Amino acid sequence: MNFIRLMMKLFKILNLVRNKLKDSRTKTFKSQTKNLILIREFVKDFLASKNISNEDVNKIILAIDEACTNKIKHAYNCDETKDVIIKLKLSENEFVAEISDFGLPFNPEEVPIPDLKENYAQKKSGGYGIYLIKKVMDEVKYDFNQDGENKIILKKKVKLNNV
Amino acid sequence: MNEFNISKKTFEDLNIIELKGYLDAHTAPKLEETISNLVNHNQCKIIVNFSELNYISSAGLGVFMAFIETVRTKGGDIKFSSMNEKIYKVFDLIGFPKIYEFYKTDDEAIQNFKSCEK
Numbered sequence: 334m335n336f337i338r339l340m341m342k343l344f345k346i347l348n349l350v351r352n353k354l355k356d357s358r359t360k361t362f363k364s365q366t367k368n369l370i371l372i373r374e375f376v377k378d379f380l381a382s383k384n385i386s387n388e389d390v391n392k393i394i395l396a397i398d399e400a401c402t403n404k405i406k407h408a409y410n411c412d413e414t415k416d417v418i419i420k421l422k423l424s425e426n427e428f429v430a431e432i433s434d435f436g437l438p439f440n441p442e443e444v445p446i447p448d449l450k451e452n453y454a455q456k457k458s459g460g461y462g463i464y465l466i467k468k469v470m471d472e473v474k475y476d477f478n479q480d481g482e483n484k485i486i487l488k489k490k491v492k493l494n495n496v
Numbered sequence: 497m498n499e500f501n502i503s504k505k506t507f508e509d510l511n512i513i514e515l516k517g518y519l520d521a522h523t524a525p526k527l528e529e530t531i532s533n534l535v536n537h538n539q540c541k542i543i544v545n546f547s548e549l550n551y552i553s554s555a556g557l558g559v560f561m562a563f564i565e566t567v568r569t570k571g572g573d574i575k576f577s578s579m580n581e582k583i584y585k586v587f588d589l590i591g592f593p594k595i596y597e598f599y600k601t602d603d604e605a606i607q608n609f610k611s612c613e614k
Contacts, residue, residue, distance in 0.1 A: 366522035458558030
């Protein structure tokens with residue numbers, strides 16, 4: 334009887350670990366714009382089984398694309414040999430993405446809100462990415478550690494579809 | 497992987513650019529080159545058809561912003577047509593509807609260009 338109880342407990346723990354692993358995924362991509370399509374597929378694939386509304390899925394994919402584009406272009410200055418590390422997590426209805434690079438520190442807080450009138454006159458094609466990220470995510474944080482890792486943390490409470 | 501394609505056609509003095517696939521920081525230079533070629537040849541009346549575009553990021557939006565002032569100064573415009581809701585939402589987030597005109601079909605955009613000539 335004790336053995337059965339022990340086995341059941343073990344099975345429960347294994348299940349918990351399995352679910353935990355299922356709800357977080359990490360992948361490293363080379364710092365190349367041609368990988369953006371693969372990055373979007375990676376995010377889409379992670380979110381696919383989570384029953385999240387299409388609108389939120391689209392917003393999350395856009396935010397991660399923009400964050401990775403910034404890292405490729407600004408942190409790594411288009412050096413294609415470098416790595417961008419993406420970690421995705423979902424606990425209950427909160428989605429979290431942590432995207433890291435080891436390039437030049439870049440503080441998006443210093444990026445001004447785009448002024449369309451001015452950009453129109455100046456024919457400015459860039460500077461919209463961070464603004465878009467902030468528009469579609471609930472929380473955007475930055476973390477720079479001593480190992481030279483620059484991390485952007487994106488959080489969003491997601492709407493779940495009714496099953 | 498054929499992730500982004502542009503096809504072009506003309507109607508009288510109008511240029512219609514049809515976008516297909518995914519427009520991001522990797523594929524945006526292709527669109528930039530296409531519009532730049534038109535503008536350099538003074539072909540400044542441009543309609544962009546989005547019916548087969550599946551995705552756009554800010555790199556794609558930025559291309560239109562880079563040329564709009566120039567084409568309008570030269571008497572033309574960039575008008576958008578056949579955009580689905582998902583793509584329109586990204587344009588809307590940046591506030592582009594204040595700057596650009598959106599039409600349901602190419603025909604409506606053509607009619608608008610024609611009515612401006614009168």
